[in-house]
Amino acid sequence: MTNDAISTHRINVFKVLLLLNFFGAFWFAIVNFNRDLQLLAWLELIIVLITALALWRIRKPIPFNTYLSLATTYVVFFGCFLLFALNHPGVSQNIHIWITTIPLMTYLLLGSRRGLLLTSLFLGLVVTWHLMHFDFLTFWQSLAAVANVVCVVMAIWGMSHAYELANEKAQQQLQTMATRDHLTGLMNRSLLNQTFQQACEETAFDQQIVGLIVADIDHFKTINDQYGHEVGDQVLKAFADILRQCTNRPELAFRLGGEEFCLIIPNTTCLQAGQLAEQLRQNLRKHPLHQLGINEPVTVSCGIATSDTPDLPFKKLHADADRRMYLAKAQGRDQVMTQD
Protein backbone atom coordinates (compact mmCIF):
# COMPACT_ATOMS: atom_id res chain seq x y z
CA MET A 1 0.00 0.00 0.00
CA THR A 2 1.45 3.35 -1.00
CA ASN A 3 1.26 6.73 0.69
CA ASP A 4 -1.24 7.69 -2.01
CA ALA A 5 -3.49 4.79 -1.05
CA ILE A 6 -3.17 5.62 2.65
CA SER A 7 -4.13 9.25 2.01
CA THR A 8 -7.23 8.46 -0.09
CA HIS A 9 -9.58 8.60 2.88
CA ARG A 10 -7.95 11.83 4.06
CA ILE A 11 -8.49 13.39 0.62
CA ASN A 12 -12.17 12.43 0.78
CA VAL A 13 -12.47 14.09 4.20
CA PHE A 14 -10.68 17.13 2.76
CA LYS A 15 -13.15 17.35 -0.15
CA VAL A 16 -16.16 17.26 2.18
CA LEU A 17 -14.56 19.88 4.41
CA LEU A 18 -13.76 22.17 1.49
CA LEU A 19 -17.30 21.88 0.15
CA LEU A 20 -18.79 22.75 3.56
CA ASN A 21 -16.23 25.51 3.88
CA PHE A 22 -17.15 26.91 0.45
CA PHE A 23 -20.86 27.27 1.25
CA GLY A 24 -20.26 28.17 4.93
CA ALA A 25 -17.81 30.99 4.17
CA PHE A 26 -20.13 32.31 1.46
CA TRP A 27 -23.04 32.34 3.93
CA PHE A 28 -20.98 34.08 6.66
CA ALA A 29 -19.69 36.65 4.14
CA ILE A 30 -23.30 37.67 3.39
CA VAL A 31 -24.16 37.73 7.11
CA ASN A 32 -21.09 39.83 7.97
CA PHE A 33 -21.68 42.29 5.11
CA ASN A 34 -25.16 42.77 6.59
CA ARG A 35 -23.67 43.29 10.06
CA ASP A 36 -21.23 45.77 8.54
CA LEU A 37 -18.20 43.65 9.49
CA GLN A 38 -16.64 44.52 6.14
CA LEU A 39 -13.08 43.24 6.69
CA LEU A 40 -14.29 39.89 8.01
CA ALA A 41 -16.77 39.53 5.16
CA TRP A 42 -14.09 40.26 2.52
CA LEU A 43 -11.76 37.75 4.17
CA GLU A 44 -14.57 35.19 3.99
CA LEU A 45 -15.01 35.87 0.30
CA ILE A 46 -11.27 35.28 -0.17
CA ILE A 47 -11.74 31.96 1.67
CA VAL A 48 -14.55 31.07 -0.77
CA LEU A 49 -12.15 31.73 -3.65
CA ILE A 50 -9.24 29.78 -2.11
CA THR A 51 -11.58 26.88 -1.29
CA ALA A 52 -12.83 26.79 -4.87
CA LEU A 53 -9.22 26.70 -6.13
CA ALA A 54 -8.32 23.89 -3.71
CA LEU A 55 -11.40 21.89 -4.78
CA TRP A 56 -10.40 22.35 -8.41
CA ARG A 57 -6.81 21.22 -7.61
CA ILE A 58 -7.93 17.97 -5.95
CA ARG A 59 -10.57 17.06 -8.54
CA LYS A 60 -8.04 14.52 -9.93
CA PRO A 61 -5.81 12.19 -7.88
CA ILE A 62 -2.78 14.06 -6.52
CA PRO A 63 0.54 12.81 -5.05
CA PHE A 64 0.64 12.34 -1.29
CA ASN A 65 3.12 15.19 -0.73
CA THR A 66 1.01 17.67 -2.73
CA TYR A 67 -2.01 16.68 -0.66
CA LEU A 68 -0.02 17.10 2.56
CA SER A 69 1.11 20.62 1.59
CA LEU A 70 -2.41 21.64 0.53
CA ALA A 71 -4.09 20.28 3.65
CA THR A 72 -1.44 21.78 5.98
CA THR A 73 -1.84 25.18 4.31
CA TYR A 74 -5.60 24.89 4.67
CA VAL A 75 -5.43 24.02 8.38
CA VAL A 76 -2.90 26.78 9.12
CA PHE A 77 -5.03 29.28 7.20
CA PHE A 78 -8.18 28.16 9.02
CA GLY A 79 -6.43 28.46 12.42
CA CYS A 80 -5.09 31.94 11.60
CA PHE A 81 -8.51 33.07 10.41
CA LEU A 82 -10.07 31.81 13.64
CA LEU A 83 -7.50 33.71 15.72
CA PHE A 84 -8.14 36.82 13.67
CA ALA A 85 -11.93 36.44 14.09
CA LEU A 86 -11.55 35.97 17.88
CA ASN A 87 -9.69 39.25 17.99
CA HIS A 88 -12.16 41.07 15.78
CA PRO A 89 -14.50 43.51 17.61
CA GLY A 90 -18.21 42.79 17.27
CA VAL A 91 -17.80 39.08 16.58
CA SER A 92 -20.25 36.86 18.46
CA GLN A 93 -18.97 34.70 21.33
CA ASN A 94 -20.44 31.74 19.40
CA ILE A 95 -17.21 31.78 17.37
CA HIS A 96 -15.73 29.66 20.18
CA ILE A 97 -17.70 26.68 18.88
CA TRP A 98 -15.31 26.60 15.93
CA ILE A 99 -12.36 25.92 18.23
CA THR A 100 -13.81 22.45 18.77
CA THR A 101 -13.27 21.65 15.09
CA ILE A 102 -9.49 22.23 15.23
CA PRO A 103 -8.39 18.87 16.71
CA LEU A 104 -10.82 16.91 14.54
CA MET A 105 -9.75 18.72 11.40
CA THR A 106 -5.99 18.52 12.00
CA TYR A 107 -6.02 14.85 12.98
CA LEU A 108 -8.39 13.67 10.24
CA LEU A 109 -6.55 15.60 7.54
CA LEU A 110 -2.94 15.29 8.66
CA GLY A 111 -2.60 12.29 10.97
CA SER A 112 -1.45 12.00 14.56
CA ARG A 113 1.94 13.77 14.44
CA ARG A 114 0.93 16.89 12.52
CA GLY A 115 -2.44 16.79 14.28
CA LEU A 116 -0.80 16.91 17.71
CA LEU A 117 1.60 19.64 16.64
CA LEU A 118 -0.95 21.95 15.01
CA THR A 119 -3.67 21.37 17.62
CA SER A 120 -1.20 22.16 20.43
CA LEU A 121 -0.05 25.25 18.53
CA PHE A 122 -3.50 26.68 17.81
CA LEU A 123 -5.07 25.81 21.13
CA GLY A 124 -1.97 27.22 22.83
CA LEU A 125 -2.44 30.48 20.89
CA VAL A 126 -6.17 30.60 21.70
CA VAL A 127 -5.45 30.08 25.44
CA THR A 128 -2.69 32.73 25.32
CA TRP A 129 -5.08 35.14 23.60
CA HIS A 130 -7.68 34.58 26.33
CA LEU A 131 -5.12 35.01 29.11
CA MET A 132 -3.99 38.28 27.55
CA HIS A 133 -7.60 39.50 27.49
CA PHE A 134 -8.49 37.97 30.84
CA ASP A 135 -11.32 39.65 32.71
CA PHE A 136 -12.28 37.94 35.97
CA LEU A 137 -15.90 39.18 36.00
CA THR A 138 -16.69 38.03 32.44
CA PHE A 139 -14.87 34.77 33.14
CA TRP A 140 -16.92 34.16 36.29
CA GLN A 141 -20.23 35.00 34.56
CA SER A 142 -19.52 32.66 31.66
CA LEU A 143 -17.86 29.93 33.73
CA ALA A 144 -20.30 27.22 32.60
CA ALA A 145 -19.84 28.17 28.92
CA VAL A 146 -16.04 28.17 29.30
CA ALA A 147 -16.16 24.78 31.05
CA ASN A 148 -18.32 23.36 28.25
CA VAL A 149 -16.02 24.58 25.48
CA VAL A 150 -12.88 23.38 27.30
CA CYS A 151 -14.38 19.95 28.05
CA VAL A 152 -15.70 19.46 24.51
CA VAL A 153 -12.36 20.54 22.99
CA MET A 154 -10.38 18.22 25.29
CA ALA A 155 -12.77 15.31 24.64
CA ILE A 156 -12.57 15.76 20.85
CA TRP A 157 -8.78 16.16 21.04
CA GLY A 158 -8.32 13.04 23.15
CA MET A 159 -10.64 10.93 20.98
CA SER A 160 -9.07 12.21 17.75
CA HIS A 161 -5.59 11.40 19.03
CA ALA A 162 -6.52 7.90 20.21
CA TYR A 163 -8.46 7.18 16.99
CA GLU A 164 -5.67 8.38 14.69
CA LEU A 165 -2.96 6.44 16.56
CA ALA A 166 -5.02 3.23 16.31
CA ASN A 167 -5.90 3.95 12.69
CA GLU A 168 -2.27 4.57 11.70
CA LYS A 169 -1.15 1.41 13.47
CA ALA A 170 -3.82 -0.61 11.65
CA GLN A 171 -2.83 0.98 8.31
CA GLN A 172 0.81 0.14 9.02
CA GLN A 173 -0.08 -3.49 9.81
CA LEU A 174 -2.18 -3.76 6.66
CA GLN A 175 0.64 -2.29 4.62
CA THR A 176 3.13 -4.76 6.11
CA MET A 177 0.76 -7.67 5.48
CA ALA A 178 0.20 -6.58 1.89
CA THR A 179 3.85 -6.02 1.02
CA ARG A 180 5.81 -8.58 3.10
CA ASP A 181 6.27 -12.28 2.71
CA HIS A 182 4.95 -13.67 5.99
CA LEU A 183 7.45 -16.55 6.19
CA THR A 184 10.75 -14.76 5.57
CA GLY A 185 9.83 -11.14 6.33
CA LEU A 186 11.30 -10.11 2.97
CA MET A 187 9.28 -7.95 0.59
CA ASN A 188 6.83 -9.89 -1.57
CA ARG A 189 6.50 -9.17 -5.27
CA SER A 190 3.63 -6.64 -4.94
CA LEU A 191 5.96 -3.62 -4.87
CA LEU A 192 8.69 -5.15 -7.04
CA ASN A 193 8.05 -3.04 -10.12
CA GLN A 194 7.62 0.18 -8.17
CA THR A 195 10.76 -0.45 -6.07
CA PHE A 196 12.72 -1.17 -9.23
CA GLN A 197 11.58 2.14 -10.77
CA GLN A 198 12.71 4.01 -7.64
CA ALA A 199 16.10 2.25 -7.77
CA CYS A 200 16.40 3.25 -11.45
CA GLU A 201 15.69 6.89 -10.60
CA GLU A 202 18.40 6.87 -7.86
CA THR A 203 20.81 5.16 -10.20
CA ALA A 204 20.14 7.49 -13.14
CA PHE A 205 20.90 10.42 -10.83
CA ASP A 206 24.34 8.95 -10.01
CA GLN A 207 24.84 7.89 -13.65
CA GLN A 208 25.48 4.27 -12.72
CA ILE A 209 23.66 1.05 -13.48
CA VAL A 210 21.07 -0.99 -11.65
CA GLY A 211 21.47 -4.72 -11.22
CA LEU A 212 19.08 -7.57 -10.52
CA ILE A 213 19.94 -10.95 -9.04
CA VAL A 214 17.40 -13.76 -9.34
CA ALA A 215 18.30 -16.63 -6.99
CA ASP A 216 16.61 -20.02 -6.81
CA ILE A 217 17.54 -22.64 -4.20
CA ASP A 218 18.59 -25.90 -5.84
CA HIS A 219 16.65 -29.15 -5.43
CA PHE A 220 14.36 -27.57 -2.90
CA LYS A 221 11.66 -30.16 -3.51
CA THR A 222 14.14 -32.83 -2.42
CA ILE A 223 14.84 -30.90 0.82
CA ASN A 224 11.10 -30.79 1.50
CA ASP A 225 10.64 -34.44 0.62
CA GLN A 226 13.65 -35.60 2.61
CA TYR A 227 13.45 -33.41 5.73
CA GLY A 228 9.85 -32.15 5.74
CA HIS A 229 8.24 -28.82 4.91
CA GLU A 230 9.09 -27.26 8.27
CA VAL A 231 12.79 -27.77 7.64
CA GLY A 232 12.21 -26.43 4.10
CA ASP A 233 10.71 -23.30 5.66
CA GLN A 234 13.78 -22.91 7.90
CA VAL A 235 16.03 -23.11 4.84
CA LEU A 236 13.99 -20.37 3.16
CA LYS A 237 14.33 -18.21 6.28
CA ALA A 238 18.07 -18.87 6.44
CA PHE A 239 18.51 -17.78 2.83
CA ALA A 240 16.39 -14.67 3.48
CA ASP A 241 18.77 -13.81 6.38
CA ILE A 242 21.75 -14.27 4.06
CA LEU A 243 20.13 -11.92 1.53
CA ARG A 244 19.50 -9.33 4.24
CA GLN A 245 23.09 -9.59 5.49
CA CYS A 246 24.48 -9.07 1.99
CA THR A 247 22.71 -5.75 1.45
CA ASN A 248 22.40 -2.57 3.47
CA ARG A 249 18.99 -2.05 1.80
CA PRO A 250 16.78 -4.94 3.02
CA GLU A 251 13.75 -3.30 1.37
CA LEU A 252 15.32 -4.26 -1.96
CA ALA A 253 15.32 -8.00 -1.19
CA PHE A 254 12.23 -9.93 -2.36
CA ARG A 255 10.86 -13.44 -2.13
CA LEU A 256 9.21 -13.91 -5.50
CA GLY A 257 7.47 -17.13 -4.47
CA GLY A 258 8.42 -20.70 -3.52
CA GLU A 259 12.22 -20.91 -3.32
CA GLU A 260 12.83 -18.02 -5.73
CA PHE A 261 14.25 -14.73 -4.50
CA CYS A 262 15.55 -11.54 -6.05
CA LEU A 263 17.67 -8.60 -5.06
CA ILE A 264 17.67 -5.17 -6.69
CA ILE A 265 21.08 -3.49 -6.56
CA PRO A 266 21.12 0.23 -7.33
CA ASN A 267 24.36 2.08 -8.17
CA THR A 268 26.37 -0.97 -9.06
CA THR A 269 28.56 -2.38 -11.83
CA CYS A 270 28.27 -5.76 -13.62
CA LEU A 271 31.34 -6.90 -11.68
CA GLN A 272 29.95 -5.84 -8.29
CA ALA A 273 26.56 -7.48 -8.98
CA GLY A 274 28.38 -10.71 -9.93
CA GLN A 275 30.52 -10.57 -6.77
CA LEU A 276 27.45 -10.04 -4.60
CA ALA A 277 25.68 -13.04 -6.15
CA GLU A 278 28.81 -15.12 -5.65
CA GLN A 279 28.87 -14.05 -2.00
CA LEU A 280 25.22 -15.14 -1.64
CA ARG A 281 25.99 -18.51 -3.20
CA GLN A 282 29.00 -19.13 -0.94
CA ASN A 283 27.23 -17.92 2.20
CA LEU A 284 24.37 -20.38 1.65
CA ARG A 285 26.84 -23.20 1.00
CA LYS A 286 28.67 -22.39 4.26
CA HIS A 287 25.53 -21.78 6.28
CA PRO A 288 25.33 -24.16 9.26
CA LEU A 289 22.17 -26.13 8.52
CA HIS A 290 23.22 -29.24 10.45
CA GLN A 291 21.11 -28.13 13.42
CA LEU A 292 18.16 -28.69 11.08
CA GLY A 293 19.45 -32.17 10.38
CA ILE A 294 20.78 -31.24 6.92
CA ASN A 295 24.34 -32.44 6.60
CA GLU A 296 25.10 -31.75 2.94
CA PRO A 297 25.38 -28.12 1.73
CA VAL A 298 22.28 -26.45 0.30
CA THR A 299 23.06 -24.55 -2.88
CA VAL A 300 21.57 -21.80 -4.98
CA SER A 301 21.66 -20.86 -8.67
CA CYS A 302 21.77 -17.17 -9.59
CA GLY A 303 21.10 -15.21 -12.75
CA ILE A 304 22.15 -11.60 -13.10
CA ALA A 305 21.00 -8.78 -15.37
CA THR A 306 22.05 -5.14 -15.35
CA SER A 307 20.57 -2.07 -16.94
CA ASP A 308 22.36 1.17 -17.72
CA THR A 309 19.26 2.91 -18.98
CA PRO A 310 16.45 4.03 -16.67
CA ASP A 311 13.94 3.29 -19.46
CA LEU A 312 14.60 -0.45 -19.57
CA PRO A 313 11.33 -2.11 -18.52
CA PHE A 314 11.60 -4.22 -15.39
CA LYS A 315 9.93 -7.08 -17.24
CA LYS A 316 12.88 -7.28 -19.66
CA LEU A 317 15.54 -7.13 -16.92
CA HIS A 318 13.71 -9.73 -14.86
CA ALA A 319 13.32 -12.01 -17.89
CA ASP A 320 17.08 -11.71 -18.60
CA ALA A 321 18.05 -12.54 -15.01
CA ASP A 322 15.51 -15.38 -14.86
CA ARG A 323 16.79 -16.90 -18.11
CA ARG A 324 20.37 -16.80 -16.78
CA MET A 325 19.27 -18.39 -13.51
CA TYR A 326 17.74 -21.30 -15.49
CA LEU A 327 20.96 -21.45 -17.53
CA ALA A 328 22.89 -21.80 -14.24
CA LYS A 329 20.53 -24.66 -13.30
CA ALA A 330 21.01 -26.32 -16.69
CA GLN A 331 24.78 -26.10 -16.37
CA GLY A 332 24.85 -28.03 -13.11
CA ARG A 333 23.37 -25.60 -10.49
CA ASP A 334 25.28 -23.97 -7.59
CA GLN A 335 26.66 -21.19 -9.78
CA VAL A 336 26.22 -17.58 -10.86
CA MET A 337 25.47 -16.74 -14.49
CA THR A 338 26.06 -13.17 -15.63
CA GLN A 339 25.63 -13.71 -19.38
CA ASP A 340 23.69 -15.93 -21.79
Ligand SMILES: Nc1nc2c(ncn2[C@@H]2O[C@H](COP(=O)(O)OP(=O)(O)OP(=O)(O)O)[C@@H](O)[C@H]2O)c(=O)[nH]1
Ligand atom coordinates in the same frame (compact mmCIF):
# COMPACT_ATOMS: atom_id res chain seq x y z
N1 LIG B 1 8.76 -25.66 2.70
C1 LIG B 1 8.24 -24.93 1.75
N2 LIG B 1 8.22 -25.37 0.48
C2 LIG B 1 7.72 -24.60 -0.48
C3 LIG B 1 7.21 -23.33 -0.23
N3 LIG B 1 6.79 -22.79 -1.41
C4 LIG B 1 7.02 -23.69 -2.37
N4 LIG B 1 7.60 -24.81 -1.83
C5 LIG B 1 8.04 -26.03 -2.48
O1 LIG B 1 9.20 -25.76 -3.25
C6 LIG B 1 9.34 -26.84 -4.18
C7 LIG B 1 9.90 -26.29 -5.48
O2 LIG B 1 10.23 -27.37 -6.28
P1 LIG B 1 10.70 -27.24 -7.78
O3 LIG B 1 10.01 -26.06 -8.42
O4 LIG B 1 10.51 -28.58 -8.42
O5 LIG B 1 12.22 -26.84 -7.71
P2 LIG B 1 13.48 -27.58 -7.10
O6 LIG B 1 13.16 -28.88 -6.45
O7 LIG B 1 14.18 -26.59 -6.25
O8 LIG B 1 14.34 -27.88 -8.37
P3 LIG B 1 15.30 -26.88 -9.14
O9 LIG B 1 14.73 -25.51 -8.98
O10 LIG B 1 15.23 -27.36 -10.55
O11 LIG B 1 16.63 -27.02 -8.55
C8 LIG B 1 7.97 -27.48 -4.31
O12 LIG B 1 8.04 -28.75 -3.74
C9 LIG B 1 7.06 -26.60 -3.47
O13 LIG B 1 6.05 -27.33 -2.81
C10 LIG B 1 7.23 -22.88 1.13
O14 LIG B 1 6.79 -21.76 1.45
N5 LIG B 1 7.75 -23.70 2.06
